[in-house]
Amino acid sequence: MIDLAQLRREPEFVKAALARRGVSSDTMDSILAIDVEHRRLLQEAEALRAEVKDLSRRVAEARRAAADDVAESLAARSREVGERERVAREACDVAGADLRARLLMIPNLPSPEAPDGPDETANVEVRRWWVGMDEGAPFPTFAAHQRVAHWDIARELGILDLDAGARLAGSMFPLYRGDGARLLRALSSFALDRHRDAYEEIRPPSVASTETMMSTGHLPKSADDMYEVPRDDLWLIPTAEVPLTSMHRGEILDESTLPIRLTAVTACFRREAGAAGRDTRGLLRVHEFDKVELFAYCTPDQAPAAHADILARAEAMLRDLGLTYRVLDLCAGDLGTSSARTIDLEVFSPGVDRWLEVSSVSWFRDFQARRANVRFRGPAGTQFVHTVNGSALAWARIWAALVETYHQADATVRLPEVLAPYFGDLTIRPRMT
RNA sequence: GGAGGGAUGACAGAGUGGCCGAAUGUACCGGUCUUGAAAACCGGCGUGGGCUUGCCCACCGUGGGUUCAAAUCCCACUCCCUCCGCCA
Numbered sequence: 001m002i003d004l005a006q007l008r009r010e011p012e013f014v015k016a017a018l019a020r021r022g023v024s025s026d027t028m029d030s031i032l033a034i035d036v037e038h039r040r041l042l043q044e045a046e047a048l049r050a051e052v053k054d055l056s057r058r059v060a061e062a063r064r065a066a067a068d069d070v071a072e073s074l075a076a077r078s079r080e081v082g083e084r085e086r087v088a089r090e091a092c093d094v095a096g097a098d099l100r101a102r103l104l105m106i107p108n109l110p111s112p113e114a115p116d117g118p119d120e121t122a123n124v125e126v127r128r129w130w131v132g133m134d135e136g137a138p139f140p141t142f143a144a145h146q147r148v149a150h151w152d153i154a155r156e157l158g159i160l161d162l163d164a165g166a167r168l169a170g171s172m173f174p175l176y177r178g179d180g181a182r183l184l185r186a187l188s189s190f191a192l193d194r195h196r197d198a199y200e201e202i203r204p205p206s207v208a209s210t211e212t213m214m215s216t217g218h219l220p221k222s223a224d225d226m227y228e229v230p231r232d233d234l235w236l237i238p239t240a241e242v243p244l245t246s247m248h249r250g251e252i253l254d255e256s257t258l259p260i261r262l263t264a265v266t267a268c269f270r271r272e273a274g275a276a277g278r279d280t281r282g283l284l285r286v287h288e289f290d291k292v293e294l295f296a297y298c299t300p301d302q303a304p305a306a307h308a309d310i311l312a313r314a315e316a317m318l319r320d321l322g323l324t325y326r327v328l329d330l331c332a333g334d335l336g337t338s339s340a341r342t343i344d345l346e347v348f349s350p351g352v353d354r355w356l357e358v359s360s361v362s363w364f365r366d367f368q369a370r371r372a373n374v375r376f377r378g379p380a381g382t383q384f385v386h387t388v389n390g391s392a393l394a395w396a397r398i399w400a401a402l403v404e405t406y407h408q409a410d411a412t413v414r415l416p417e418v419l420a421p422y423f424g425d426l427t428i429r430p431r432m433t
Numbered sequence: 434g435g436a437g438g439g440a441u442g443a444c445a446g447a448g449u450g451g452c453c454g455a456a457u458g459u460a461c462c463g464g465u466c467u468u469g470a471a472a473a474c475c476g477g478c479g480u481g482g483g484c485u486u487g488c489c490c491a492c493c494g495u496g497g498g499u500u501c502a503a504a505u506c507c508c509a510c511u512c513c514c515u516c517c518g519c520c521a
Contacts, residue, residue, distance in 0.1 A: 042483060046490045053490090056502040060451040075501035082501070252443085252480085375480095377443095382480080 001370045002106050004035065017109040020116060020332035034099045041092035048085035085291045091219050104220055105391035110368040111341040112333040117331030123344070124331065129133065129315070129347075130324040141323060142350040145409045149351040150400040151282035153407050154180060158384060158431035162282070172272070172287045177369050179428045183402070183415070184290055186422035187395050188265045191292040195313060195392065199263035199294055206267055207234040212246040215372035217338035218261075223271045223387070238270035240293035247298060248374050253385065255378040259298035265290060268394070282400060284352065289396035296391040297374060299370050300365075303386040305365045310390035311343055314359045317392055320418045324348035326355060338362030339364045343390075347397060356397040361390030 028426040057077035062071035154160035159180025165173045227236040296306040330342040339362040346355035366384035414429040
């Protein structure tokens, strides 16, 4: 949630920032108008409330003085004022609820560093990396055997059964088998071990309450993108960011404990409601995938370094996996609701000949912390923490990129050395069954 | 799923209708004392909101209700503990 006090204090600044991501100035003006009205009603209700309290106090005094008739007349007056207070309070609550509902729909202010632009076409490519680049090698051309789509390779090797997944849950719910399943397990272990030096491993629930979903900004705006369990008022998490952000909800942290850095592997569930039929072959876009997330609660001062650390770790993993990737600085118009700045990592998957998003490293400033009410106590008093997070990494697309990149001329897949401790024999051969 | 007990400030723990936003202890911060520290003593010490910055309002798990007045009474819900049942 944006800071209402800031909106009042410097409305033109906030409007200008939000205009960069398509929020109209009229929208903000109507919020400001409701805020004025809400405060007027609040003052009215509170003044009446104070009067009721004062009268009640005098009732008690009169009772103590055994002046029962005085007490009764004071009580009668208080009843009357109380009735007016109830009316004022109701009007105030209506305005307050309206104000809050509108504020919840307002996205975060983009960071000044985020480039201008209306949508993903304006994202800025910061750099590319490929094996051998540092030694001056040109962007790879990829051999013919690398130009085979992962779904074809996977069928041949028997490591992915999309038909079975569809039978179980519908299309875009992949079922991995054999070495395909084992590869996912290896990737998660590889990532979690790698970040153990600084990030505490968490295994959170895979579902979250409506309140929890509100904290990260996924609700109310993105309800259509998530799976709901209405009977129990729960939602399947679209990312570990959701539980990790709420882990310390409502707490006041001691500054000395910051940054609190966490990592978790979870299944991530996405309905992909707006993307039906687009880029959905194979593992390009699926409803469920595993992902290792890196996350930090930090002070505003620590946030840039924490954000950079997550980006550096995600990139280092891609390099160690020997995958070709590029780094995109998301423009203001393409940022997620809660984010002030986001750097995406896209891996190049030669068989499908496209860049696939495998990580999104975001800095939310205090937007999520304000919703989740996570603060810290420092020398300057109590203030909201900053949250940052990023994937390291999303496995379905990494799986696809690995299988395509490392597809050999002999039809096997030869995985990168870095996975040896987790996968053993790095060669995936056709299943003998 | 059933029965019972509980939820109060950083923590512990009083408070069962009326100056209770809340005793007391611990922790924490400042001071006195001390060569220094400890102890002792003195003082301070929750969060958020509104405006005429001194006042007002809200917050005792959450949401309703009763009352002139609710931490306190009533109802529902959530979570924790104990026991029973079921169970990977």
